[in-house]
Amino acid sequence: MQPTPRFELENRVNRFQERLQQEDLEGALLRERIDLFYFAGSMQQGYLFIPAEGDPLYMVKRNFSRACEESQWDQILRLKTVKQLPSYLAETGFKEVHKIGLELDVLPVNEYQNLQAVMPGVEFKDVSPAIKEIRMLKSSYEVDCFREAGRIAAEIMEKVPDLLRVGKTELMLAAEIENLYRRAGHQGLLRMRSFNTEMAFGHVYSGITGMKSTFLDSCTGGEGLTTASPQGAGWKKLAPHEPIGLDYASIYEGYTLDHTRVFSIGKLSSELLKAYGLARKIQDEIISRCQPGVAVEDLYALSLELARSEGLEEYFMGYGDGKVKFIGHGLGLDIDEFPILAAGSHLLQPGMVFALEPKFVFPDKGVVGLENVWVITETGAEKLSPIADDLVTVPVK
Numbered sequence: 571m572q573p574t575p576r577f578e579l580e581n582r583v584n585r586f587q588e589r590l591q592q593e594d595l596e597g598a599l600l601r602e603r604i605d606l607f608y609f610a611g612s613m614q615q616g617y618l619f620i621p622a623e624g625d626p627l628y629m630v631k632r633n634f635s636r637a638c639e640e641s642q643w644d645q646i647l648r649l650k651t652v653k654q655l656p657s658y659l660a661e662t663g664f665k666e667v668h669k670i671g672l673e674l675d676v677l678p679v680n681e682y683q684n685l686q687a688v689m690p691g692v693e694f695k696d697v698s699p700a701i702k703e704i705r706m707l708k709s710s711y712e713v714d715c716f717r718e719a720g721r722i723a724a725e726i727m728e729k730v731p732d733l734l735r736v737g738k739t740e741l742m743l744a745a746e747i748e749n750l751y752r753r754a755g756h757q758g759l760l761r762m763r764s765f766n767t768e769m770a771f772g773h774v775y776s777g778i779t780g781m782k783s784t785f786l787d788s789c790t791g792g793e794g795l796t797t798a799s800p801q802g803a804g805w806k807k808l809a810p811h812e813p814i815g816l817d818y819a820s821i822y823e824g825y826t827l828d829h830t831r832v833f834s835i836g837k838l839s840s841e842l843l844k845a846y847g848l849a850r851k852i853q854d855e856i857i858s859r860c861q862p863g864v865a866v867e868d869l870y871a872l873s874l875e876l877a878r879s880e881g882l883e884e885y886f887m888g889y890g891d892g893k894v895k896f897i898g899h900g901l902g903l904d905i906d907e908f909p910i911l912a913a914g915s916h917l918l919q920p921g922m923v924f925a926l927e928p929k930f931v932f933p934d935k936g937v938v939g940l941e942n943v944w945v946i947t948e949t950g951a952e953k954l955s956p957i958a959d960d961l962v963t964v965p966v967k
Contacts, residue, residue, distance in 0.1 A: 671697030783892030
């Protein structure tokens with residue numbers, strides 16, 4: 571395992587400290603595990619105090635020895651109880667703190683109340699918007715992680731055609747693909763900041779199961795195996811002349827590259843092929859307009875207009891109550907980061923990494939579309955998922 575470099579952690583903390591100073595906060599006390607990893611280089615259980623100036627203090631409940639191995643920061647203390655927090659802060663130069671930031675979008679109410687009890691008189695403010703915006707802009711180190719995840723994804727997608735057989739269950743296909751990912755170093759789970767959401771490797775769906783959305787904020791989901799796991803691959807068998815969707819996430823050093831490709835055993839109908847061609851056109855038109863300063867909501871509006879111009883708006887980004895109101899989302903250590911390619915979102919900035927996923931969902935027929943990952947540069951958008959955009963058709967076997 572390679573630790574996050576010290577210079578990378580310093581850059582992240584420095585950017586966060588600028589925000590703390592702008593918001594007149596003396597520091598922030600972070601608890602959420604991915605924020606811990608992002609700023610400390612370790613997600614061992616505990617609290618990371620980032621002062622408005624100076625080095626962070628990592629106070630670890632479990633596992634202290636691993637935290638010392640993983641984090642590049644010098645100040646790492648063993649924390650037995652939350653009651654030690656005030657004394658630890660005092661010992662490191664913060665005898666009196668009045669305003670501290672917390673991740674109020676994810677912090678459990680019980681923990682918030684515990685902090686209020688042990689730090690009476692301290693005013694707490696939500697710093698989750700600042701954290702999300704800082705994490706939204708990726709460094710060259712992070713982009714390189716995406717590149718490696720893209721390389722892995724491309725190698726695995728090339729092997730998929732040989733796995734397609736009429737009569738094979740979605741579950742068996744998923745198991746074969748996920749075996750390839752695990753052998754390539756996939757961590758085995760995807761991380762999401764949103765409350766009450768979960769996913770493992772991704773989704774396999776074929777034909778009519780593609781139109782089954784689920785509790786995730788996604789236009790696809792798959793049927794799943796049981797009502798206790800209502801997403802992803804199910805027991806349905808692959809059939810000829812239907813779209814087979816693979817919506818997976820390749821991961822390297824925690825960085826998630828979300829990608830979708832469509833395959834078929836035997837040729838698809840002209841209706842589905844037309845929609846797939848439109849999905850590619852929407853992608854290409856949007857990417858051609860991606861420049862720093864462009865409003866994301868304008869790109870979203872463009873996608874809706876293109877779908878409408880071909881009479882396919884009813885099926886675009888979902889069907890019926892499965893529709894979603896975005897065409898892409900940010901990526902990083904979580905799969906649901908900023909920016910969201912939707913109405914009222916951000917202006918494009920260099921360093922933004924996002925998945926663009928124009929898809930069409932047809933009742934009783936399935937899903938066609940694609941998903942690629944892009945990074946905004948000073949001059950435009952660069953593709954980070956080096957997978958051919960073609961819909962791949964294999965002979966009926």
